[in-house]
Amino acid sequence: MNRIAEFAVGLLFGWGLLVSGMTDPGKVVGFLDLAGAWDPSLAFVMGGAILVGLLGFTLAKKRTRSFLGAAMHLPTARDIDRRLVLGSLTFGAGWGLAGFCPGPALVAMGAGIPKAALFVVSMIAGMLLFELFERQRRARTQ
Amino acid sequence: MIIDWINFTPWSALAGGILLGLASAAFILLNGRVLGISGILGGLLVPRRSDASWRVFFLMGLLVAPVTLALLAPTLIATPRIEANNAAIVAAGLLVGLGTRYGSGCTSGHGVCGLSRLSPRSMVATLAFMASGFLTVYVIRHLI
Numbered sequence: 001m002n003r004i005a006e007f008a009v010g011l012l013f014g015w016g017l018l019v020s021g022m023t024d025p026g027k028v029v030g031f032l033d034l035a036g037a038w039d040p041s042l043a044f045v046m047g048g049a050i051l052v053g054l055l056g057f058t059l060a061k062k063r064t065r066s067f068l069g070a071a072m073h074l075p076t077a078r079d080i081d082r083r084l085v086l087g088s089l090t091f092g093a094g095w096g097l098a099g100f101c102p103g104p105a106l107v108a109m110g111a112g113i114p115k116a117a118l119f120v121v122s123m124i125a126g127m128l129l130f131e132l133f134e135r136q137r138r139a140r141t142q
Numbered sequence: 143m144i145i146d147w148i149n150f151t152p153w154s155a156l157a158g159g160i161l162l163g164l165a166s167a168a169f170i171l172l173n174g175r176v177l178g179i180s181g182i183l184g185g186l187l188v189p190r191r192s193d194a195s196w197r198v199f200f201l202m203g204l205l206v207a208p209v210t211l212a213l214l215a216p217t218l219i220a221t222p223r224i225e226a227n228n229a230a231i232v233a234a235g236l237l238v239g240l241g242t243r244y245g246s247g248c249t250s251g252h253g254v255c256g257l258s259r260l261s262p263r264s265m266v267a268t269l270a271f272m273a274s275g276f277l278t279v280y281v282i283r284h285l286i
Contacts, residue, residue: 005172010200013165014207020158026223032279037146041155048159053258056167066174087245088267092274094237098226101249102179111208119235126239
């Protein structure tokens with residue numbers, strides 16, 4: 001039951017990205033280009049998503065188990081540190097450069113777009129680099 | 143500021159956004175997980191086998207979304223416009239991979255779920271990647 005729900009949620013999220021137009025990097029860059037002809041669509045995507053998300057998370061915060069009986073994995077980190085800010089700034093630079101963030105890139109790869117696949121492979125390489133750097137950092141501090 | 147009225151699609155953007163919100167709400171309420179793509183994918187890259195299957199099932203759903211929606215409602219899918227060349231795509235992918243792991247999230251985990259949880263950490267992350275995205279596009283389109 002849990003596996004079916006996870007698959008269905010992934011599918012629904014992918015449809016949302018496609019319907020919203022966010023799988024088109026041109027639309028994302030159109031939003032990020034404040035000095036050019038500005039396409040505000042992405043703000044409407046975020047607005048719609050957060051409106052529904054607020055209701056969902058308000059309910060979720062009151063629960064100790066999920067409706068399917070799973071443990072609730074709500075984030076516990078509170079610290080606003082250099083890693084968070086520098087990491088997010090780095091992510092934003094890549095996002096602006098290609099117009100892809102992780103979700104839309106995976107969906108566009110699923111649609112068979114070669115540049116999306118190239119992006120996903122590079123993104124996974126970046127994530128593996130992070131794991132490598134983290135392992136080195138842990139080895140140094142031990 | 144000039145609005146790009148030709149490409150501006152408020153209704154499909156809002157409808158798609160509502161689907162994203164529904165999926166995020168369903169994930170936390172049914173599976174007890176925060177729907178953050180970079181975290182779900184990144185978690186597969188560390189060898190912890192017990193925790194891999196839910197990630198794989200979620201990502202499979204994401205990957206088959208275009209094929210299934212193309213059968214149900216092909217007119218809803220826009221053709222992607224990708225300006226970046228292959229070198230820029232590789233550089234962008236590396237930056238996104240590294241940045242989302244250091245920053246513990248991307249547009250879905252921080253932007254949608256984090257803001258929906260009213261998390262100050264996610265607000266800071268979202269402001270940072272938005273600002274950086276605006277600046278990057280400004281440099282690419284108007285300075286270089």
